[in-house]
Amino acid sequence: MPPEGPRFLAAIAVRTLIVLLALVIGLRLLGKRQAGQYSVYDLALIMLLANAVQNAMTNGDGHLLVGVVSSATLLCAGWVISRAFDRLPGLSHRVAGDPTLLASDGQFIRSHLAHEQVTEEQILAAMRAHGVCDLSELRMAVLEVDGSISIVPKDAKHSETKKLSKQKKRR
Amino acid sequence: MPHWLSDILTHPNTPADAWAIAGKTAVVYICLVVGLRVLGKRELGQMNIYDLVLIIVLANAVQNAMVGNDNSLVGGLIAAATLLILNRIFTYAMARSQKLEKFMVGEPVLIVNDGEILQSRCQREGITREQIMTALREHGIDKLEEAHMCVLEVDGSISVVPTGSAVHRSKRHYKALRLS
Numbered sequence: 001m002p003p004e005g006p007r008f009l010a011a012i013a014v015r016t017l018i019v020l021l022a023l024v025i026g027l028r029l030l031g032k033r034q035a036g037q038y039s040v041y042d043l044a045l046i047m048l049l050a051n052a053v054q055n056a057m058t059n060g061d062g063h064l065l066v067g068v069v070s071s072a073t074l075l076c077a078g079w080v081i082s083r084a085f086d087r088l089p090g091l092s093h094r095v096a097g098d099p100t101l102l103a104s105d106g107q108f109i110r111s112h113l114a115h116e117q118v119t120e121e122q123i124l125a126a127m128r129a130h131g132v133c134d135l136s137e138l139r140m141a142v143l144e145v146d147g148s149i150s151i152v153p154k155d156a157k158h159s160e161t162k163k164l165s166k167q168k169k170r171r
Numbered sequence: 172m173p174h175w176l177s178d179i180l181t182h183p184n185t186p187a188d189a190w191a192i193a194g195k196t197a198v199v200y201i202c203l204v205v206g207l208r209v210l211g212k213r214e215l216g217q218m219n220i221y222d223l224v225l226i227i228v229l230a231n232a233v234q235n236a237m238v239g240n241d242n243s244l245v246g247g248l249i250a251a252a253t254l255l256i257l258n259r260i261f262t263y264a265m266a267r268s269q270k271l272e273k274f275m276v277g278e279p280v281l282i283v284n285d286g287e288i289l290q291s292r293c294q295r296e297g298i299t300r301e302q303i304m305t306a307l308r309e310h311g312i313d314k315l316e317e318a319h320m321c322v323l324e325v326d327g328s329i330s331v332v333p334t335g336s337a338v339h340r341s342k343r344h345y346k347a348l349r350l351s
Contacts (some may be wrong), residue, residue, distance in 0.1 A: 047226065049256050060242030
């Protein structure tokens with residue numbers, strides 16, 4: 001039995017958009033850390049989120065056409081969003097947030113850690129991933145907007161970006 | 172409500188149904204976290220095709236357990252909100268207390284020390300020699316002797332610290348990693 005006409009398909013598209021918007025807002029409120037999948041808790045969250053909203057998007061309808069409409073909606077929305085980010089640079093930093101300085105010159109910045117809910121152990125793990133073993137060798141650790149932690153060791157040539165040195169001063 | 176709008180904004184029939192979705196979602200989330208935790212860190216790193224398939228199929232296996240046969244938009248959003256809130260609570264708890272963090276996600280494990288593979292630990296964590304060598308190559312190292320230490324992190328990835336980088340083992344943070 002085919003889905004019941006264009007109005008039904010339009011409803012699928014709108015539901016998909018609402019779910020997309022709700023998830024983006026929800027994940028954004030949680031903070032950037034989630035995107036990095038640091039623990040079982042984050043992995044399970046991402047795995048289950050996708051499935052939890054599946055029926056809400058497709059009305060539990062397994063028809064091919066429903067799936068096509070729903071995924072086409074998502075792809076179009078993705079295209080529109082990335083176009084918007086290209087056109088309006090201010091928008092992407094407003095919507096995606098700024099990178100956060102987590103440690104500088106071997107010192108954790110605790111207020112930033114607490115705010116982003118990153119633990120010291122996670123920074124130490126990121127340092128080891130970059131072959132840096134000791135805090136004293138760390139020039140800076142930055143939580144990027146995609147949830148990953150970048151590590152800049154002391155011996156790296158560098159020129160700090162303006163924004164991050166601003167964060168440093170504020171401290 | 173106009174018909175086209177009610178088509179979109181469908182919702183669970185009763186508040187009790189809505190609470191049931193939130194409750195089931197919470198139970199599934201906690202069960203899955205416990206299950207993955209028991210399996211060990213390695214599953215998280217998705218190191219081979221078996222781990223990857225496990226993760227994909229697991230997600231689908233529990234889908235109906237969360238929202239049941241509720242196909243409404245609001246039902247799905249309730250489930251999503253439940254997951255996000257639970258995750259927020261867990262991360263908040265971990266950020267607050269180091270002890271709790273250790274209990275909830277475990278500790279990193281030293282698996283290579285000064286170029287030597289610690290066999291018993293690798294066995295316990297299900298790490299093969301080949302996986303260690305893969306991690307070394309990712310860091311541009313091709314000999315085991317050049318690895319000062321390799322650590323299996325709580326997220327299932329293997330960190331490599333090459334020889335020649337300064338280490339002060341006495342630091343509090345590395346106590347857990349020191350060979351006893």
